[in-house]
Structures are given as C-alpha cells and as structure tokens.
Amino acid sequence: MRRFEYHRAETLEHASRLLAELGEDTFLFNGGTDLLVEIRERLRRVRHVVDIKQIPGLSDITYDETRGLTFGALVTVGRLERLALVRQRYPNLRAAFASLGSIQVRNRATVVGNVCRASPSADTIPPLIADGAFVHIYSRTNMRVVPLAEFFTGPGKSVLAKGEIVTGITVPPALDNSGKAYLKHGRRKAMELSTVGVAVSLTMEDGLCNDIRIALGAVGATVLRAPEAEAMLRGTALDAATIKNAANKAMEECTPISNVRASADYRRDMVGVLTGRAIKQALEAFA
Amino acid sequence: MNINTPIEEREFKIVGKSVRRDDVLEKVTGEAEYTGDVKLAGMLYGKTKRATVAHARIKSIDVSKALAYPGVKAVLTHENVPRVLHYGSPHPRSASCTKDQYILDDKVRFWGEGVAAVAAISEEIADEALDLIEVEYEPLPAVFEPEDAAQPGAPLIHEVGPGGNLVLDPVRVNRGNVEAGFAEADFVLEGTFSGGRPHPAYMEPNVCIADWDGSNKLTFWTSTQSSFMVRGILAEVLGLPLTKVRVLVDHMGGGFGAKQDCFQHEFLCALLAKETRRPVKMEFTRHETFIAGRARHPCKIWLKQGFKNDGTLVARDMKLVYDSGAYGSHGPGVTIVGTTAATSLYRCENVRLEGRCVYTNTPINGAFRGYGVVQSYYALDIQMDEAAERLGMDPAELKLKNVVREGDIAPSGHPILGHGLEICLQHGIDVLDWKTLRNRDRTPDPRQPHIRIGWGVGCEMHGSSAYPGIKEQGNATVKVNEDGTVTLLTGAAGLGTGAHTALAQIVAEELGVRFEDVGVIHGDTDVVPWDIGAFASHTTYLVGTAAKMAATKVRAAVLERAAIKLQVSSADLDLSEGTIFLKSDAGRFMTVAEAMGPSRGIPAANIVANGTYEPTKSYSFAAHFTEVHVDTETGIVEVKRVIPVHDIGRVIHPIAAQGQIEGGIQQGIGHTLTEDYVIDKKTGRSLNAGLVDYKMPLSMDMPDIETIILEAAPDPGGPWGAKGVGEDPIIAIGPAIANAIHDAIGVRFHHYPITPEDILKALREKGA
Numbered sequence A: 001m002r003r004f005e006y007h008r009a010e011t012l013e014h015a016s017r018l019l020a021e022l023g024e025d026t027f028l029f030n031g032g033t034d035l036l037v038e039i040r041e042r043l044r045r046v047r048h049v050v051d052i053k054q055i056p057g058l059s060d061i062t063y064d065e066t067r068g069l070t071f072g073a074l075v076t077v078g079r080l081e082r083l084a085l086v087r088q089r090y091p092n093l094r095a096a097f098a099s100l101g102s103i104q105v106r107n108r109a110t111v112v113g114n115v116c117r118a119s120p121s122a123d124t125i126p127p128l129i130a131d132g133a134f135v136h137i138y139s140r141t142n143m144r145v146v147p148l149a150e151f152f153t154g155p156g157k158s159v160l161a162k163g164e165i166v167t168g169i170t171v172p173p174a175l176d177n178s179g180k181a182y183l184k185h186g187r188r189k190a191m192e193l194s195t196v197g198v199a200v201s202l203t204m205e206d207g208l209c210n211d212i213r214i215a216l217g218a219v220g221a222t223v224l225r226a227p228e229a230e231a232m233l234r235g236t237a238l239d240a241a242t243i244k245n246a247a248n249k250a251m252e253e254c255t256p257i258s259n260v261r262a263s264a265d266y267r268r269d270m271v272g273v274l275t276g277r278a279i280k281q282a283l284e285a286f287a
Numbered sequence B: 001m002n003i004n005t006p007i008e009e010r011e012f013k014i015v016g017k018s019v020r021r022d023d024v025l026e027k028v029t030g031e032a033e034y035t036g037d038v039k040l041a042g043m044l045y046g047k048t049k050r051a052t053v054a055h056a057r058i059k060s061i062d063v064s065k066a067l068a069y070p071g072v073k074a075v076l077t078h079e080n081v082p083r084v085l086h087y088g089s090p091h092p093r094s095a096s097c098t099k100d101q102y103i104l105d106d107k108v109r110f111w112g113e114g115v116a117a118v119a120a121i122s123e124e125i126a127d128e129a130l131d132l133i134e135v136e137y138e139p140l141p142a143v144f145e146p147e148d149a150a151q152p153g154a155p156l157i158h159e160v161g162p163g164g165n166l167v168l169d170p171v172r173v174n175r176g177n178v179e180a181g182f183a184e185a186d187f188v189l190e191g192t193f194s195g196g197r198p199h200p201a202y203m204e205p206n207v208c209i210a211d212w213d214g215s216n217k218l219t220f221w222t223s224t225q226s227s228f229m230v231r232g233i234l235a236e237v238l239g240l241p242l243t244k245v246r247v248l249v250d251h252m253g254g255g256f257g258a259k260q261d262c263f264q265h266e267f268l269c270a271l272l273a274k275e276t277r278r279p280v281k282m283e284f285t286r287h288e289t290f291i292a293g294r295a296r297h298p299c300k301i302w303l304k305q306g307f308k309n310d311g312t313l314v315a316r317d318m319k320l321v322y323d324s325g326a327y328g329s330h331g332p333g334v335t336i337v338g339t340t341a342a343t344s345l346y347r348c349e350n351v352r353l354e355g356r357c358v359y360t361n362t363p364i365n366g367a368f369r370g371y372g373v374v375q376s377y378y379a380l381d382i383q384m385d386e387a388a389e390r391l392g393m394d395p396a397e398l399k400l401k402n403v404v405r406e407g408d409i410a411p412s413g414h415p416i417l418g419h420g421l422e423i424c425l426q427h428g429i430d431v432l433d434w435k436t437l438r439n440r441d442r443t444p445d446p447r448q449p450h451i452r453i454g455w456g457v458g459c460e461m462h463g464s465s466a467y468p469g470i471k472e473q474g475n476a477t478v479k480v481n482e483d484g485t486v487t488l489l490t491g492a493a494g495l496g497t498g499a500h501t502a503l504a505q506i507v508a509e510e511l512g513v514r515f516e517d518v519g520v521i522h523g524d525t526d527v528v529p530w531d532i533g534a535f536a537s538h539t540t541y542l543v544g545t546a547a548k549m550a551a552t553k554v555r556a557a558v559l560e561r562a563a564i565k566l567q568v569s570s571a572d573l574d575l576s577e578g579t580i581f582l583k584s585d586a587g588r589f590m591t592v593a594e595a596m597g598p599s600r601g602i603p604a605a606n607i608v609a610n611g612t613y614e615p616t617k618s619y620s621f622a623a624h625f626t627e628v629h630v631d632t633e634t635g636i637v638e639v640k641r642v643i644p645v646h647d648i649g650r651v652i653h654p655i656a657a658q659g660q661i662e663g664g665i666q667q668g669i670g671h672t673l674t675e676d677y678v679i680d681k682k683t684g685r686s687l688n689a690g691l692v693d694y695k696m697p698l699s700m701d702m703p704d705i706e707t708i709i710l711e712a713a714p715d716p717g718g719p720w721g722a723k724g725v726g727e728d729p730i731i732a733i734g735p736a737i738a739n740a741i742h743d744a745i746g747v748r749f750h751h752y753p754i755t756p757e758d759i760l761k762a763l764r765e766k767g768a
C-alpha cells in the first residue's frame, strides 16, 4: 500500500481547512471502505487523508412526519439497515443497504461515503434519488442543500467544491400511499457490485399512479432517472401492458457500457426486466 | 511395495470418527502461524516489477533511479541473476515436465511476467521503487488463443520444446478399432466443448521469506504444497547441495494444486536475500495471485462418439487442446492425465484420443484440483446426456448402463479394483426417487412464471496418486516417547485439509494409543522424511499407508519391550487405548508409558520406525445430482440443491471428507457458472485479476448440499481401504449443472462458465 499522511479533524471547520491547505491529493476519510481500497489498488493518488469520524454531531438519525428521515455523514449503512423505521417505511433503502458488501463492510461503510464516492453502480444512490433525497453540504462560508438528483456530474464526480463536506442526507417522509422497491442485479447474493440496479418509488391515489420516480444504477455515467418511462406511467393504473411499455422505454433511456461484468446489451435488457419487476414489487405495498 | 492384502474388517476406535482436528484451536484463536506471519530481524521486503506487454524483447532496463531511491537495498534484472534453464513445476521424478523457464529472461512471454525485483526496507518503498525502473520493450507479435498459436508461422514463444508452440508432443491413446466401432454405430454424436480459465483463488496469497546464514545455508519459508520440490529446484538452480537448503512451511491457507510450482518470485526472494545478506520477504498481492499464480488450463475439445440404439457406446474419437499459457508448468501432466482419463468413465472398447498442449502469451496455467479431468469429463458426461436425450432414455439410466465396472482398464492402465460409480449412481437414483422426479409436473409456478426448474446428474472418477505419470512414494517416521506419547514425522503439507489429523488418526488406530497422544511434526525439510508433495488426492492414501506401516512396526517393538517387562511372549499381548494387556488375562496389563519408561537397570526405550509406501493407484467415484432454477428473463442460474454421492473407500474423518466434497462443489459451481479469469484477446492484459470481478460463489450463494459417502468400494492400496477425496468433488458438479440447465430450458451448453448472457442468447435463438 502506498504511504499517506493521516490527519484527524476535530470540527467541520478544521476538516475543511485541512482540505484546502493540504492540496490536491487530500481526501476525506469516512468509513474508508472505498478510499483505502482505492489507495491499496492504486486507483487513486492520495497523499493526505482527513479523518472526520471524531467530528461531533454527524452521527444522528432523526425522523419526523414532515421533514422525513435525516441521517448524518458518519451513520453507517449497517445502523440504518437495522433500523425498524427503515425496514417498515423504506423497503427500497433497506434492500439497498442490505445488499451492500457484507455485514462487516456495512458496519464500517457510511451511506454518505457511498454517495460521495459517486459511483454509477453505488447501491444506495438509486433509491435515494427515487425518494427525492437532499444532500446537506458544509463549507466554511455557507451551508447549502442540493437535491441528490443534481449532485452527480460524472463517474466519481459531484458538485462538491474543494473544502466542501457533506454533513448528512434527508429523505422525504414515506407516505402511506407510497410503494418503493430497489432491485440489484448481480451474480452473487453478497459482496457484489451491481451490474444493474433499479429503484422505483411511487404513490397511488384512487387506484392511479400519482407520481413515480425510476432511478437506474450502473447503466450510465451517473445514476440516471428514466423521465419518459415515468411519464408513461403517471396517471395510469399501472396495468401489465403499461408497465411493459414503460420498461421498454427505460431501456432506451439508459446508456450502459460493456465491461468484464456484463455487455451493454445485457445491461439494457436487465433495465427492462428489473424496471418491470421493481414496479410490481413497489405495488405489493397496496396488495 | 504394493499392498494387495484383502481389506481388514475390524472395529475402529479412532478411524471413521470426526475427532477434533489438531489445528482447530490455533486457527480459531488466530494463533496459528502462517508464512506471512514470520518476522525476522532486519527483514527486507521484495517486490516484482511486472511486464505491461504480452510478448517482447527487453531492449534495455534502467534501474539506476530505483537503486538510488532511499530505502532500496537491491535490484535484480536478467542482467544480474544466474541464467539457468529450469522446470517450473518441480517434479523431477515425472517424465512430463518442461524445462522452459529462467529466473529472469531478456524476453517477456506474458503480460504480468516479472522483469525485475526490488528489495527495500519497507513494502511501500519497494513498491514505489518499481515505478522508477525503466524498461524499454521491443514488442513481438503475440498469440492469445491456442488455435492461433498452433498455426504454421505463428510467433514462437519458446526456443525449447517440440516446436510449433507445443509444450509436449501430442499425447495419443489408441484402443480397439475406432473406425470399426463407428461402422457398427446406430448413431453418432459429435460436438465441440470448451472450458474457461478458473483460478483457485486460495485464501492465502503466495508468500515466501528467504534467509541465508553465515555458513551459506538458505532457510526458506514458503506457502507451498511441495516443500521438498521447492528445496530440490532451489538447490538445483542456485547450485547448492540439499543440505544447504531448508524449506519450512507450517499452516497454509489453501493451494488447490496451484501452489506446487516453484514460482519466479521464490528464486528472486532467495537471490535478493543473498545479495543484501538480509532476510527478504515477498508476498503476493491478490492481483499477483492471478497474474503470477496458476489457473486451470482453458481447453477446447472435439468429441465424436458412436452409440447403438440400446445405448451401448461403440466408438470414441476425441481431440483435446489445453492452453498452457506462457510456460509449461503442469501442461504436460494435465494433458496426459486429462487425455488418458477419457479412456474411462463410460466404457468404450474403441477409443482414439489426442491431447495437445499449446503455449500462448497469457498467464501460466498449472495444477488445479481436477487436473485436466474437469475439462475432459465435462465433455464426456454432457455428450452421454445428449445420447440419452436422443434415445429418449433417462440419462441416469444410460449412465448407469455405461459406467466403468470392476476390472475395466483404468486410465492408469491397470484394472480397476473397488469400482464405485455404479453404486453411487444407483444410490442417488434411489434416495432421490429420480424416476418420479423426472416425471414431475413441469408447469411453471404461476407466481414465478419466468423460473424454470431442472435436474441433472453428472459422473466422475479420479485417481488417488499421480501414477503412472509419477511413481510416487509416501514416507512416515513414527517415534514412541518414553511417556507413551507418539510423534509422527511427515513431509505431507498441511494445506488446510486436515490431512495431519487423518494421519494421526491412522497412527493412533494402528498403534493402539489415544488420538490425543499422537503429535505430528511436519513442514521442515531438514527434519521430516522426504515427501513428494500434497497433490493428486494422495496424502491420506499414500502417506496414510506409510504411517500405518511405521505404526505397525513400532507397535511390535512396544509389545516386545512390554513382553520383557511382563515376562510373557509378545504374541500373547494386545495393545489398545495406550494399555498393553495379556490377551488371556486383561487383568495383567501395563501402560505404554510404563513399557517405554526406564525402570531399575533398564533405560528408557528408543523406538523409531519408518514406513515407505510406493503405490500404484486407486480410483474414487462420484455421481452428483443437482437441481437448478433458471430465470429465463435474467439468465441467472441458481443451484438449489446438490446431492453428491461419493465412494472414497474407508472414510478416515467423516467431517473432513464432507468438507472436501462441499468445497469442491463450491469451486465447481464457480467455474461452471461465474468464475473465469479473463484475458483481453487483443493485448493479453488481465481484465479481472482480483476478487471484485473474479466471481467466486460465497457462502450465501451455496445451495443445500446433502452429502452421501458410501464405503462400498474400498481399495486395498490405502489404509484400511481409504481412497482420495481431494479432487473428485470438483469434477461431476459441472456437467450435472449443464445437464440440469438443459432439463430446465431445453438448451445444451458445451462450455463453461455458462453466463446469464449465454442463457438469454440461447433462449432467444431457441425461440426464434
């Protein structure tokens, strides 16, 4: 493993200052489950890491019916996965959390780290986008809130400016008339990066689809929405034929690549299959 | 010596019981010392600079910057290491190995080959120094597929060998009259089959430590399955007598066959230590275990067989081409074993086989559990399934009709004793109620209409020992200590299989002492008797017999000693659970400790005996039955149940044997469905040299395995009829899955791994 300097930040201000002062090859060190692997595998050039795990106030989880679910930057995937509220109200998030790595990895990895790594195949991003989550960002001059759907600018890239730190994520409240699902496609049941991930969050009113968001993972430079497919579904009763047509539309809306994990064609096919299945699974909430 | 006495029927006290393994406490508490745990004062860390081109001459190599880098102590290139042509797979007793390697050469033959090595005061510094070595390559045209390498005019990868990029002359087997057989056939099946490049991906990456002392003696810790071979080849290449090379290995995190080569980094480690006069450690990264380790040979097979309408097999014509990668390693052995294996499994009088092994500019393929037979039996078993389909017969019935029988000539050339395949198949058919299963209602579950269910069966047999390729020898030394405890000295490696426990059980059983009273010393070539290495499913079979022979001798000596002390004839004595007693009067007894210990006027006894056993071969057998679920929309195949029925003769340690079977099935599921080490066919670069994209099934992916071990066909060659179980379980599961997929969706696959994309493509073609 390549050598690097370790710094421990006491406050957000301290961390932000270290990021600015230590120069280009400085990175925040959260759970480290991405960062350390990247250093070890020489995927990223790192001279300094700034550990944020001792910063107070970033480990809270709160929920209320108006604001929704908010969790801090240091909250691990495992903690959220085990939360009764998540299990009951956010089955999509629960599925994503439970599918990430292994129990050991989840007890170390944070959701914010997963989001900030900005991998197109990250498991927590599609359901968070489908749920309309927001990211809270700290900088020494101001705080800002960015919709997650606008957070990513490319593979591994986000709108974060140098010195900015994500302090937490808010997921809107889970309404009683909502249905949610996340389906991950891979070859293994654990320790698997998504070949394709599809999240669907929808609300129903009087038997019709009031709103729906579809987010597609690992089939583009960032996690993608499928706006045309969504439009085809809104206002319908989500019958089998409409779902099929929308799933086909989602296949057109994604932009997968071929690599050793799967071919672009296969990924596209899976977007079709999983979109259909995810909608049906989301509808099971009303069954 | 070959033991051909009938198998002794007796009541066992220790053999056949799942005693607590001798290494279990150390392992679960983390105390067990593996090679990577060894730390020596002043130890340096070595790293290998690896080629980023598949085939090239090295025009120049500039190490000045690396040498000047603070903390770097030595740099080796082809310009300053001895140039000795040597074997990669150090089997000096085998006719089938290839001298085609140098420690470092001025030629690169695959992407990832070592071109230089650095020793530095830390692993990080050594790693950083690698980037400072400047290598200028003159690229040569490269070949990545055996078909291309075998073309006339293809670029030659080696100057040695038979030429035409062949690793060895083609292996040919002819029996009976194939043309006459085909003339007799009612129908002929012909097909091509192929296998991918699975990697054993053992848990413990290769690691070694070299240390020279003031007398110019090399002590060498290394994670190897064959320490005496490493000793032999290091001594040969470094020009040392065997007394000046000591190889040590305690616990290992697996090897699966692949850790029986002598690797390039092992020579480099010894030379870096020599150059710096300091101990040097070299440890592979996971990435290096792929590019510089050993995988299974990819294989292309053409198979044509003639059948009668009653299912009799009348002719078999088969050509196999194994891809050796850039060096010979185990290519010859694999080609010979994999090809000759095809004389058997299913009986056929008229056989013509031709096996080739071809160099390509890809990473080296070597020994891996199932040794060439995984490939050939995949083809044989699937085509037998196809014959059943053609005949409208139950495949299990047809296989049962055709499997080898007692006295048939085995691939080794001698008649099979203790054949067990028939009984394994029949047993599986019975316990599963296979006929009912085959006639089940096949309507898909309306809740999951895209899931199709299939059942398949596959068969295999595999030899214990590498005979006749290598005439092997098992050795053991047994000492009885003055307190009645017993020490077994063995050269057999402890890969993690529990072999030492089995050997201790055998000694305890034969000698008549408690299992807990037997200690096992292993892993030091200066101390233990010579051993060929842990491979070919032979440790329990051949070292076990040697240990039993040595135990027989010390038992007699102990009884002699007791007879003097008790003033009776030793013939009247028996020994059980550490107590020696008069057969006619169990009230007159003494413990082994009392017999061994000193008494007035008699010093303590020194009782030591050796056992040496040179076997031929025995065969173990299995039929694997499996249920798969195929998702016709995603192409994902899930193996739901496996019922492996094995005959391995006498079972020494049931849980360990079962562990071997379950592990083999896990690896077999892997190479059949998900595992393939992929080499880019344009550049020769590895595309998934790591565990993120090399996909082994993990515990959560494992199906229910309901292991059945029969003891119906013991072989007189092993201790109390025991046979090997190391390699068998990886062979039959592959064709069983392929056959089950056919049963589920009506599509035949002739290759592995069978990927979801393959399934969808085939379903589309079938639908079209």
Ligand SMILES: Cc1cc2nc3c(=O)[nH]c(=O)nc-3n(C[C@H](O)[C@H](O)[C@H](O)COP(=O)(O)OP(=O)(O)OC[C@H]3O[C@@H](n4cnc5c(N)ncnc54)[C@H](O)[C@@H]3O)c2cc1C
Binding pocket: A027, A028, A029, A030, A031, A032, A033, A034, A035, A036, A037, A052, A073, A077, A099, A100, A101, A102, A105, A108, A109, A110, A111, A112, A113, A114, A115, A116, A117, A121, A122, A123, A124, A160, A164, A165, A166, A167, A191, A192, A193, A194
């Ligand atoms: C064995 C294994 C299996 C895995 N399996 C999966 C999987 O199935 N699915 C999946 O999606 N991922 C998987 N991962 C990847 C990884 O675990 C996740 O992405 C994890 O959520 C990252 O969180 P972390 O806290 O460890 O991040 P870190 O590694 O600490 O950080 C990741 C990146 O985010 C930045 N960062 C962290 N916190 C902040 C912050 N507060 N503000 C701004 N930037 C920040 C870091 O600088 C770094 O660039 C796996 C990793 C391993 C090692």
